[in-house]
Amino acid sequence: MSQTQLPALRIGLAGLGTVGLGVVKIVQRHGDLLAARAGRKVEIVAVSARDPKKARGVDLSSYAWESDPVALAKRGDIDVFVEVMGGHEGPARLATEAAIAAGHDVVTANKALLAHHGHALALSAEAAGRVIRFEAAVAGGIPVIKALTEGLAANQIRRVIGVMNGTCNYILTRMEATGQGYNVLFDECAKLGYLEADPNLDVGGIDAGHKLSLLSAIAFGTQVSFDAVELEGIQNVSLDDIGLARDMGYRIKLLGVAQMTGRGLEQRMTPCLVPADSPLGQLQGGTNMVVLEGDSVGQIVLRGAGAGEGPTASAVMADVMDLARGTRLATFGQPAASLAQPIAAKTATPAAWYLRMTLLDKPGALAKIATCLGEAGVSIDQMRQYGHPGANAPVLIVTHKATREDIDHALGHFAGTGVLVGAPVALRIEEV
Amino acid sequence: MSQTQLPALRIGLAGLGTVGLGVVKIVQRHGDLLAARAGRKVEIVAVSARDPKKARGVDLSSYAWESDPVALAKRGDIDVFVEVMGGHEGPARLATEAAIAAGHDVVTANKALLAHHGHALALSAEAAGRVIRFEAAVAGGIPVIKALTEGLAANQIRRVIGVMNGTCNYILTRMEATGQGYNVLFDECAKLGYLEADPNLDVGGIDAGHKLSLLSAIAFGTQVSFDAVELEGIQNVSLDDIGLARDMGYRIKLLGVAQMTGRGLEQRMTPCLVPADSPLGQLQGGTNMVVLEGDSVGQIVLRGAGAGEGPTASAVMADVMDLARGTRLATFGQPAASLAQPIAAKTATPAAWYLRMTLLDKPGALAKIATCLGEAGVSIDQMRQYGHPGANAPVLIVTHKATREDIDHALGHFAGTGVLVGAPVALRIEEV
Numbered sequence: 001m002s003q004t005q006l007p008a009l010r011i012g013l014a015g016l017g018t019v020g021l022g023v024v025k026i027v028q029r030h031g032d033l034l035a036a037r038a039g040r041k042v043e044i045v046a047v048s049a050r051d052p053k054k055a056r057g058v059d060l061s062s063y064a065w066e067s068d069p070v071a072l073a074k075r076g077d078i079d080v081f082v083e084v085m086g087g088h089e090g091p092a093r094l095a096t097e098a099a100i101a102a103g104h105d106v107v108t109a110n111k112a113l114l115a116h117h118g119h120a121l122a123l124s125a126e127a128a129g130r131v132i133r134f135e136a137a138v139a140g141g142i143p144v145i146k147a148l149t150e151g152l153a154a155n156q157i158r159r160v161i162g163v164m165n166g167t168c169n170y171i172l173t174r175m176e177a178t179g180q181g182y183n184v185l186f187d188e189c190a191k192l193g194y195l196e197a198d199p200n201l202d203v204g205g206i207d208a209g210h211k212l213s214l215l216s217a218i219a220f221g222t223q224v225s226f227d228a229v230e231l232e233g234i235q236n237v238s239l240d241d242i243g244l245a246r247d248m249g250y251r252i253k254l255l256g257v258a259q260m261t262g263r264g265l266e267q268r269m270t271p272c273l274v275p276a277d278s279p280l281g282q283l284q285g286g287t288n289m290v291v292l293e294g295d296s297v298g299q300i301v302l303r304g305a306g307a308g309e310g311p312t313a314s315a316v317m318a319d320v321m322d323l324a325r326g327t328r329l330a331t332f333g334q335p336a337a338s339l340a341q342p343i344a345a346k347t348a349t350p351a352a353w354y355l356r357m358t359l360l361d362k363p364g365a366l367a368k369i370a371t372c373l374g375e376a377g378v379s380i381d382q383m384r385q386y387g388h389p390g391a392n393a394p395v396l397i398v399t400h401k402a403t404r405e406d407i408d409h410a411l412g413h414f415a416g417t418g419v420l421v422g423a424p425v426a427l428r429i430e431e432v
Numbered sequence: 433m434s435q436t437q438l439p440a441l442r443i444g445l446a447g448l449g450t451v452g453l454g455v456v457k458i459v460q461r462h463g464d465l466l467a468a469r470a471g472r473k474v475e476i477v478a479v480s481a482r483d484p485k486k487a488r489g490v491d492l493s494s495y496a497w498e499s500d501p502v503a504l505a506k507r508g509d510i511d512v513f514v515e516v517m518g519g520h521e522g523p524a525r526l527a528t529e530a531a532i533a534a535g536h537d538v539v540t541a542n543k544a545l546l547a548h549h550g551h552a553l554a555l556s557a558e559a560a561g562r563v564i565r566f567e568a569a570v571a572g573g574i575p576v577i578k579a580l581t582e583g584l585a586a587n588q589i590r591r592v593i594g595v596m597n598g599t600c601n602y603i604l605t606r607m608e609a610t611g612q613g614y615n616v617l618f619d620e621c622a623k624l625g626y627l628e629a630d631p632n633l634d635v636g637g638i639d640a641g642h643k644l645s646l647l648s649a650i651a652f653g654t655q656v657s658f659d660a661v662e663l664e665g666i667q668n669v670s671l672d673d674i675g676l677a678r679d680m681g682y683r684i685k686l687l688g689v690a691q692m693t694g695r696g697l698e699q700r701m702t703p704c705l706v707p708a709d710s711p712l713g714q715l716q717g718g719t720n721m722v723v724l725e726g727d728s729v730g731q732i733v734l735r736g737a738g739a740g741e742g743p744t745a746s747a748v749m750a751d752v753m754d755l756a757r758g759t760r761l762a763t764f765g766q767p768a769a770s771l772a773q774p775i776a777a778k779t780a781t782p783a784a785w786y787l788r789m790t791l792l793d794k795p796g797a798l799a800k801i802a803t804c805l806g807e808a809g810v811s812i813d814q815m816r817q818y819g820h821p822g823a824n825a826p827v828l829i830v831t832h833k834a835t836r837e838d839i840d841h842a843l844g845h846f847a848g849t850g851v852l853v854g855a856p857v858a859l860r861i862e863e864v
Binding site for chain 2 (some may be wrong): 022026030033034037038039048058100108116135141142143146147150152153154155156207221265277279282294295298299300301302303304308309311313314315317318322325326327328329330333334338419
């Protein structure tokens with residue numbers, strides 16, 4: 001593009017793992033395409049990673065090398081600092097802060113960093129006239145940050161729902177398809193490299209909770225508040241639950257829901273039942289889906305790969321292209337100083353609940369449980385006692401709409417009945 | 433937002449039908465929200481419509497009134513001309529040209545105008561340093577123009593697929609669900625107000641074809657070429673075809689496909705079979721879906737309301753918000769002068785085909801048809817002859833992959849066999 005008039009946009013790339021190499025490949029493969037669309041060249045000037053000698057299968061020889069990402073972030077010859085190292089403290093945080101201080105825009109794929117420090121980083125970036133973009137931090141290749149911040153900018157957002165951790169959805173999908181238990185599939189994921197170094201980030205719902213907290217901030221104009229996300233992982237989802245849910249026309253998903261209520265902001269990332277024939281219920285394998293509900297637009301569903309080299313690098317480069325084209329938005333869609341401090345509300349939006357428990361097989365056991373529910377104000381929609389070869393009776397109850405508080409209240413009383421074997425399972429049935 | 437520093441963004445709104453009133457309602461309801469997100473007020477200054485006295489249920493008293501949209505477009509006190517009148521000639525075209533000449537940016541919901549004159553309008557807008565945005569012109573509330581132009585800006589686009597006319601999808605879905613024929617449901621849509629004034633724009637695939645041609649231009653960096661879209665409407669889709677497709681695990685959709693091939697740009701909007709369990713196959717009713725395939729991102733699926741006051745106004749206002757925030761992109765994602773003149777390729781990408789025909793019930797009839805296929809190089813995957821109370825035999829053939837040309841060649845020879853009753857049906861089976 002010899003006719004381009006603006007100088008090239010210069011990238012400093014911190015991190016040469018899967019995503020970083022994906023970025024290098026796009027820049028090298030699509031130089032002309034990027035220049036045609038941005039009206040200027042987009043080029044990598046310098047990179048940083050731990051091991052300069054590691055064979056990476058791409059030619060990095062024309063880029064300056066920095067062993068310290070903070071040194072990279074401070075370079076005077078870059079316009080954008082691209083952070084794809086990960087980790088919410090240490091080098092990622094220090095380098096991002098250094099980049100802003102040095103007057104650079106930042107593009108990051110780091111959901112943990114922003115979930116923990118997003119508000120402070122946004123404030124300092126905006127004070128410095130700099131931009132932080134993070135499309136790749138949520139739902140991989142799906143342009144959901146853009147859809148929410150820009151595409152739905154004229155909507156009051158009612159609710160954000162999503163399946164945002166591919167590994168969890170893979171495990172849950174495979175449990176249903178193969179009849180293999182959680183532990184078997186967890187081990188399979190470990191072998192396939194689908195798990196974070198700390199697997200609890202995935203299966204504990206933390207990674208997905210990070211993402212939800214970022215979407216919440218944009219959707220509701222509030223400061224990121226990851227600590228307020230109600231988190232429950234998938235470790236205790238059993239084949240029994242998956243099978244019983246299926247028999248009733250539901251699937252179990254690790255579902256994120258954020259909504260603003262009269263009591264405050266509800267954010268939860270928990271296993272839920274959703275209708276099997278809904279778009280979320282039909283989502284198989286490692287794919288991600290985010291549903292955005294706005295007062296004018298209604299329901300928008302976005303689906304795509306939530307991880308992987310190509311999709312994540314595509315999202316990083318979308319942010320880079322925005323900057324190359326001169327698009328400059330506040331990190332969370334409005335000035336950080338104008339974001340409200342959210343009132344975190346423990347989920348009070350009522351829902352139907354799936355309750356599964358095992359009772360001692362003696363007269364009146366079921367009546368005692370029903371009494372506990374009634375006393376907590378929870379009414380029963382369906383109750384089934386299953387055939388049981390042993391001495392104990394598995395029971396499934398679907399309630400009419402009730403709050404989490406009422407359900408917890410009832411569950412608290414179950415223990416005192418003396419008829420329960422083990423702990424009951426309580427899963428929300430989300431209307432989607 | 434007394435602290436906003438930029439002056440308000442001033443809208444001139446041409447058209448007060450469903451979409452125009454939706455825009456008015458958003459601006460009136462969400463003044464604070466828009467100002468917080470844009471960093472400046474967004475206000476309507478003047479409006480235009482045919483009848484100033486019509487009761488519209490909203491307060492328009494604070495807006496200047498122009499009976500002529502061209503006069504509105506020329507006003508010196510607006511920044512953005514919002515065109516939601518429709519029609520690809522006459523007032524819409526004249527007013528859009530006048531707005532650009534007067535130095536205003538343009539936001540339009542008018543797919544017909546852009547499908548016919550988009551390249552010329554983009555050239556003149558860019559020569560004048562002005563921007564034309566058209567999110568509302570394609571797939572209603574779904575932010576698909578943004579996703580393709582910006583979210584996937586670093587991808588080479590491989591294919592764009594979509595169900596982009598809600599009325600057609602409603603008719604096809606209801607035919608399967610109710611067993612009512614096309615004509616009955618066409619009349620129902622007319623009564624419900626689901627049809628354009630010229631219904632052939634909907635059921636003939638023209639409206640959806642307009643939309644596809646706009647996506648093609650962005651996806652492949654080519655000048656809009658609506659005339660090159662292969663169009664086939666849904667008027668001839670029969671209950672027999674819907675039932676036979678379902679029996680094989682498919683659904684029939686009016687499907688738009690655009691892809692760049694070695695021979696040129698293929699664009700088609702035709703009834704196709706898609707797997708019933710794919711996202712496109714599962715799409716019910718008036719909803720729209722667009723699937724974007726990029727070399728890095730893989731497959732992104734976007735789903736939402738394709739029409740209606742709220743969703744379409746949401747998309748119009750997303751473009752307005754982009755302008756208010758200072759986001760300025762070339763109409764088709766790169767300078768119009770750099771868009772290639774596409775070589776229109778008649779579809780040559782091979783596919784499996786669904787062929788249904790009625791044969792005279794006499795010996796050797798089926799063999800003659802099979803011979804025609806074989807001579808055209810088309811091999812047969814499945815063939816079924818159905819039970820038949822009358823004298824003629826309904827036959828269903830699914831071919832292995834073949835080009836449109838080969839299929840047309842075979843069909844041309846069918847006539848000469850003298851065994852065919854009526855015209856055969858040929859529908860592409862699209863891999864999605």
